[in-house]
Amino acid sequence: MAPRPNWKGYLKLSLVSCPIALYPATSGAERVSFRQVNKETGNRLKQQLVDSETGEPVDSENKGRGYEIGKGQFLMVEDEELEAIQVESTHTIEIDSFVPRDQIDERYLDSPYYIAPTDKVGQEAFAVIRESMRDKNMVGIGRVVIARRERAIMLESFGKGILGTTLRYPYEVREADGYFEDVPDIKLPDEMKQLAAHILDTKRAEFDPAKFEDRYETALVAMLQTKQAGKPVKSEAPAARPANVVNLMDALRRSVAAEKPGKAPSVAERRKTAVPAKGTRRPPARARKRA
Secondary structure (H helix, E strand, O other): OOOOOOEEEEEEEOOEEEEEEEEEOOOOOOOOOOOOEOOOOOOEOOOOOEOOOOOOEOOHHHOOEEEEEEOOEEEEEOHHHHHOOOOHHHOEEEOOEEEEHHHOOHHHEEEEEEEEEOOHHHHHHHHHHHHHHHHHOEEEEEEEEEOOEEEEEEEEEEOOEEEEEEEOOHHHOOOOHHHHOOOOOOOOOHHHHHHHHHHHHHOOOOOOHHHOOOHHHHHHHHHHHHHHOOOOOOOOOOOOOOOEEOOHHHHHHHHHHHOOOOOOOOHHHHHHOEEOOOOOOOOOHHHHHHO
């Protein structure tokens, strides 16, 4: 049985429309989550609203919304006033334009939703819109109000349905220039690029999310099961930090050799490409020799 939809309304293309529903395409419900508890009693804690000026507790019925217009000054806004703001996209997703999918900057993609028709009468109109986008290899751009906020939404054919992905506004996306301005332009030797390309080819694979493993979540569940069984939790040694590369060409050559069966580099070979981390003093030669 499909979950409860987040939004119900109409999908509209020119004079063609059909009733639809939006369902969240992702969920974090399976992740391990924690509650805040009192360490002394083990009881769950409850948060309490407190007036920032008087320090007095505030009952939930006195909680309201305020827009800050000055320091410590708020313009009170009632729920009814927000609900009275009705724009077309509150109940209708109208497709304003169609664009090639590869023109969508990935940084603008936000939350995905499954879109499906909600009655038999509108299924044909839904199929027309879906198949037209598929045939033209285009995606639709429209608007939708979710949680009282109007968002741009990208619509694309997805199997028998449509995948809708809300889009971020330009002011929500940071320009990249400031982050990369100190990265120098480096002319790489052809051999170095060829070695790197060979490593990429040996690791080439098909995208398969089923192979993804949340190793932190797995370790977290194992730790909780150990505690629940009344057994002591053992502290694992921290993962080894990657060594700093001294000779990149040598490291690439050894990496290529390591990808061949039975050709893993020796410990001595790996040490040649690494230097100690900052702040770590190497032992004197005499001590190293005794070791």
